[in-house]
Amino acid sequence: MRKTVTSTELLNSNFPRLFPSSSASSSFSFFHPHHLPIRFLPPNPNLPSPVHPEAQELFLSSLKTLSRTTITLREIESLHCAATKSGFAVRGQVGIGLLNLYAKPGSLDVGRKLFDEIYERDALPWTILISGFSRNGKHETGIQLFAGMIAEDTLPNRFTLASVLKCCANLRDLGKGREIHGWILRNGISPDAVLDNSILEFYVKCGAFGYAKRFFGTLTSSDAISWNIMIGAYLEIGDVDSSMELFGNSLYRDVSSWNTIINGLMQNGFDSVSLQLLYRMVEIGPQFNHFTYSMAVTLAGTLALLALGRQIHGRVLRLGYEHDGYVRNSLISMYTKCGKMEASSFVFSRSLHSFDGSVAKSIDWSSMIAGFVQNGRGEEALHLFFRMLQEGVSVDQYTLTSIASACSSAGILEQGKQVHACVEKLGYGIDVFLASAITDMYAKCGSLTDARKNFESMDRKNVVLWTSIIGSYASHGHGREAIQLFDRMLNENIMPNEISFVAVLSACSHGGLVKEGYKYFRAMQENHNVAPGIEHFTCMVDLLGRAGLLDEARNFIYENSISHHTVMWRALLSACRVHQNVKMAVWASEQLVQLDPDDVGSYVLLSNIYASQRKFAEASKLRKLMQDRGMTKEPGWSWIQLRNKVHAFVAGDRSHPEAEGIYSYLERLFGRLKGLGYSSRNDLVLHDVEEEQRESMLSFHSEKLAIAYGIISTPSGTPLRVMKNLRVCADCHEAIKYISQDTSREIVLRDAHRFHHFKQGECSCGDYW
Template identity: 35%
Template sequence: MSTRLFNRFHLSIFSSLNSATSSLSCTRQAHAHILKTGIFSDTCLSTKLLTLYANHQSFADAILILDSFPERDLLSFSTLINALSKFNRFSSVLRVFARMLSDGILPDCFLLPAAAKACAGIGAVDAGLQLHGLISVSGHASNSVVRSSLFHMYVKCDKLSYAHKLLDEMPEPDMVTLSALIAGYARNGCLDKAKRLFYEMGNLGLKPNVVSWKGMIAGFNQSGLYSEAVDVFREMHLGGFQPDGGCVSSVLAALGDLEGINVGVQIHDYVIKQGLALDEWVVSALIDMYGKCARMSEMCMVFDEIGYMEIGSCNALITGLSRNGLVEKALAMFSQIRNQEMGLNIVSWTSMIACCTQNGRDIEALELFREMQLTGVKANAVTIPCLLPACGNIAALMHGKSAHCFSIRRVIICDVYVGSALVDMYAKCGKIRESRLCFDAMPTKNLVSWNTIVHGYAMHGKAKEAMEMLDLMQKSGQKPNSISFTSVLSACSQKGLTGEGWYYFGIMSNEHGIEPKMEHYACMVTLLSRAGKIREAYFMIKKMPFEPDACVWGALLCSCRVHNDVKLAEVAAKKLFELEPRNPGNYILLSNIYSSNGMWDGVDRVRDLMMEKDLKKNPGCSWIEIKNKVYMLLAGDKSHPQASQIIEKLDALSLEMKRLGFIRRTDFVLQDVEAHDKEQILSGHSEKLAVVFGLLSTPPRTPLRIIKNLRICGDCHAVIKFISKCEDREILVRDTNRFHHFINGECSCGDFW
């Protein structure tokens, strides 16, 4: 090719790489032409290509271009890093930045803020501290933009002492900087520091403005200091400042959490007087506040007074309906929004998914998530933690894994709430090893994360691991709370570790200042009962410093079932009937105890009492996931397509049990009928149906995971133990109390649950 022709070709390619008009397809075509002609060594052309790939978010291609540079320079790295930062790909920013440093290229003052933004974006405090050190030695610490980016990075990462030190080094801190630190202190519950800095503004020649007040109100609200947020709002108003829509929205959120309906109504009046009733944020906050205060008529009135459908207020209404258990109305509102083609956003979908998850409509939550993806709405770091509990509730492991992969692809896996939700989902799906792997991979962990993994081990009866995690929690600097001790005491109770249980019960108050609550006493009652000290458990209840609730008496009644202590069961049941007169589970449990002892008069009395109160036993149902689809089986349900095959297989297993000398637990039938009839009744229990359906629907030796909405009965427990040995299957059943891990004829619970 002649030089003249080459130059013309070069100009043609360069003009085709116009960032304003070049599509990703055109960019790739130009890239191919460049490779064919061998002009890739042109640094200007390569940088242009890298920029286009980055702008189209085709970062894999952009990195390949960068790799092909014979000599990479600051410009090429800056182009890629700034593009990654623009699209919030913060983890990738830090990886490319580290690679640049390893190539011996130092950043300039224009690139350093992007790195600080990335550290703030994923809470990478250690990387931020290293970046600060690099800035100090490279001579850029005096640059105001670089210093400001470091300051805001520390504020967002809640390293406020470092931020305050930088503030002290600033020659003339401005209002934005001071307001950011004040809001940071407020957000972390540092009441005195926030107020002290707020009132020191005058010494620096600055006067508080609406932004400063707003930062304090919003910060205290976010940190759970709701009363303080309301006090600051009141002080602002009395000081002559006129709160704007942002201040009003924040204080309404705080009042909702306080259920301060009286002050909320006054704020509503203020909103009308100040002409803020047309502010979309304020209207949404009003709807949310009334929803939290369970004032449905006022909530709907505010929505109706808008006069038009607006997505923010619709989302708030859906959330309010959900919070008050009005799922059908929430679904109807969501359907109405869809029909009017208002443009559902991520908040709309997330609110509806959360509504279904929180109200036991787990399969519908999974369906909604699938529909959301089909419409092109991308889930975020709020959606995934709302969806994952639905996966855990019904052991929809494959759906949970899909959400996990989605989180990785969308680069939200580093979010602490997404990570915690994944830890919980895997634990509830019976995959405690995967749960721990997710926990260990989390870049940052909070109290929720630690409590989730401790609770996961407790659910699986792994007391040793639960205690080890509690110890690691404290070594990491995280202080345990009452939930932490509930989980570890529960783990001890499931293994009958009396000494360890008493130890943790003691240090909870003596070393950590946490006074035992109802749930802690309930765990100790279960622990003592498991160790055969049921009378000691009863005396502990009598000596409690407050009146025992249904949680404590329920723990004693469950233990009476295991030990067949009828007299103590009657004492516990009497208390439960007073505390929870409408809970059918307590009546059923006492009836079980009577029937297991052949006391049919007692069974009849309980049945008559239930009829008198018009109480019915909650129908048993179990869930099992087969080939990415979740199936629900109801007790005694003969409408299942494979019902005849399931019953036939159950009958064959029952005959094999008898042949080998296994005894069915027919004492769990509440009717005084013949043994054969009792076996027929027990064969209809949903967990048995789910296990046999799994046997018929999966290859040999495939593990089965079943979720049961009620406590597993003794006969089902015995039968599933037999099936695990006879069919050489690992079977995991999660009931309302714990996990039962059946392997080779044995259960992890040790036959105590």
């Protein structure tokens, strides 16, 4: 199916109007010298003649050799210095040799100064500089330089054209690129694979797909790269079928072709097809190279195929590919995605102590840190981050995003603020990922106002950022505001995803907004094509139950055939506690124990319920059963951050250095609270609370200890922020209301479910949580 379009047809079709001329400058309408944004020094003919011609030749050839090695800026500068001292023509060939060295990351600006001095300015020095800037992502500068070159009437060569087309491609500047293509055709630059491919890529990147296809058809010198560009182009627009067809018909099916199609399939979410193709490659395809290995490892990670990942790792080690930065980093991520943090640490630490030059880069640190965060090991993430800072590894947005998320879950506002400050100090602004993480951090650390401020400061908001702020308002119990934000998001044509609906539904449930909840639950399916998942059903059960519609909630569970999910019964049980419906509570917790006989929580709940009904025999039977089976429950603990230090407590904890003071303060405090009308609420234990629920320890629950410590360690009137890993128990909730009244303190408590703002004897949750 070869296309029959000729290059002349292509040229005449609808290129911009050009000025036919032999002179380079006048044929580019957009590169007019008057519009030049930068000035170039005129060539300088006053060059000193070389002192030792042979020495200069020798120096030149060593520069060429050095250009193939890695060389630091300081080394280049000392060479430069030596050349000047020896009287070599740094404005001529030697200058070009040095320029070639300077055209590396970080030294381009120095290179450009040198360039201004060079008097023999044919296409070569221009090309070195243009391709240098384009390689380093400074595409605008590349184009400006090209304009300067044309203005000086220097004729570009194929390399120059390929480089500047790359700049146009990356800037998606269709106009300029087509003008250059036109010039190439008109000036009869003979076809060459490198140039042709850069033209092809330019059209693909600019989205001019029709052009790309037609141009591909005209190619006489196409190679594997041309085919790959086209295959990649189809994959880019999601046309998997065409890309597969092209791959099947490809004349050149080398490693890179396989890599292109396999990677493209992965990018389009066709992970299993991609894996099949990888197996096919093993059978009939060429040998894997480092690209293939890196992708294979990544694929094993996304599919969480640990066994496969390990197998590939073994092969990687045998073949020595673990020194490749990409392969190593893919390995780190693969293991973190499979939850094998020890294995990732192993790969990571080997690169830390490596002697072969493949040292861990900041991307490896980032992957490790992200892995810890994603596996719920925030503390280790923070430790690694501090070590990263100590060792002077550069920190970027990726790292900070993970760290912000670690601060969120740890609820450590001080460090979170430092991350925010760090972002501002680094000066590269906040992208939408980081903004979402920071918004969430402020909200989860108790500061909704800062979360909102950060949210509003972003010009471009995506679903995730919106969902973060909606979820923040929901968890702080501001249902109405959350709904308003959700509607504002819809007005701004942002498509909500399944998580956005979890956020808005939970907002409805925390705010008791039944009608609205139903509205969004329906809209989700009817208008937004989001099928309800377990989380959405849970929110609905929660919403109905909390509003006191217990029967409706139970019916909802059966109508939607979700009665086999323990979370539903847990939600219903929580509602039973709020509305003190013991009968349904017993029934619901029996369902729970039946569904999951190994779940400790269900036993604790049921035994608590029996106890509350004074059925102590049943209660203790259950407790004994738990003991016999060796079932233990996650201990409840609370923490408070004061002066940059986190103080953590478990129930009855006496390990804190100031335990003495804390306990004697609590004794006195409870004396006063009773005077205000507080009495222990042992009747309200129908909740999924932890071991510390035991009556004798009620007054020394972890949250009470943390709050007491907060009170005695801060000046009166200071608001307190306390975090807890489980849900707050009914007695503590009641007690903290009185504490806020007695001490005139604002107390913000984050539990496993939501925020409670206690103020003057009231809680923002209105006792529904």
